[in-house]
Amino acid sequence: MKKLYGIGIGPGDKELITMKGYRLIRECHVVFIPESNGESLAGRIAEDYIKDKKLVRLEFPMGDDNKENYIKASKVVEETLSDDEWGVFLTLGDPMVYSTFLYLMAELEKRHVETESIPGISSFTAAASRAKLPITLRGENFYLCDGDINEDILKTVNTICILKTTKNKEGILDTLERNSFKYVYVKRCTQGDEKILYTRDEILKDRDYISLIIGGREIND
Ligand SMILES: C[S@@+](CC[C@H](N)C(=O)[O-])C[C@H]1O[C@@H](n2cnc3c(N)ncnc32)[C@H](O)[C@@H]1O
Structure with missing residues (x-):
């Protein structure tokens, strides 16, 4: 079954990521990166860990009502992953705290894509x-x-x-x-x-x- 892990990559210091988050980033099939106007702080924090990975960027403009973007992003995740593949979605701090992943997770569950949150340092x-x-x-x-x-x-x-x-x-x-x-x-x-x-x-x-x-x-x- 397709699966997306929301990985809390912490506040900025690249050493403040859990061993589990790091391992999942290294082992996943696809890394999904949230961007706002082509910029991704989460992507920059994790850059050393994702250089050789398949990357897919998802645009969530800052300050916009992103409802449509969450739906679009969930479709991209579903269509990018083959059956039995899994990906990670990088999220600043912890995925359960004011994060885009929470809205994406709700849309993915409607599409029957499994999700799991890996805590990070908020x-x-x-x-x-x-x-x-x-x-x-x-x-x-x-x-x-x-x-x-x-x-x-x-x-x-x-x-x-x-x-x-x-x-x-x-x-x-x-x-x-x-x-x-x-x-x-x-x-x-x-x-x-x-x-x-x-x-x-x-x-x-x-x-x-x-x-x-x-x-x-x-x-x-
Ligand atoms: C969309 S929320 C994401 C919160 C994140 N999930 C967390 O656990 O910290 C974005 C807000 O988190 C805070 N934030 C995230 N990283 C930060 C950092 N390194 N230093 C200060 N504030 C930060 C800021 O208040 C920013 O406006």
Whole structure:
């Protein structure tokens, strides 16, 4: 039966990939790579591992409603794989966290193509390590969201991480400040051009989509 593995390739450092993810990439018949306007960060992170593989690029333009693209991509996957062949789909961080693979998986299941997710190191756990900020201590709660903070939830947690910061960065910082949360901005975490920013002005000036904000009641105290 045809099968597609979603491989979490981690946040950027090519050594932050699991042994299982690496083995499946090396052994698969086809590597499917998500692209936005012809660019693929996932493809770049894994470039050393996929040089000699059969590559198929799937376009998912950033910011677009990709419903049609997920359907198209699932058709390409089904038509590319012969019976009993299997492929991998590279995904940034972990496939179960705000990833394209989740939508592709739903479309593939309609086509009776088997799917499996291989966990990866998510951007927010990697960023917590780089910034040396614990996400949770004993008895604490954590809130993960993508751009819009629900203030009722925020009031109940100790720590928050916001992905996709470019959607509403000023609003995010206002909400955090109003609720007495300190924050850190981590950009291109574990990649060559990683930056960790602490001040409101610096954070607002930066426009990189590959960035996140960690907020906490105790940060920088
Ligand atoms: C479509 S989501 C993918 C999340 C991914 N599946 C994960 O587990 O981290 C894209 C968002 O992930 C975050 N992200 C991914 N890699 C990152 C990195 N190396 N540094 C900072 N943020 C990153 C950014 O917030 C970006 O806007």
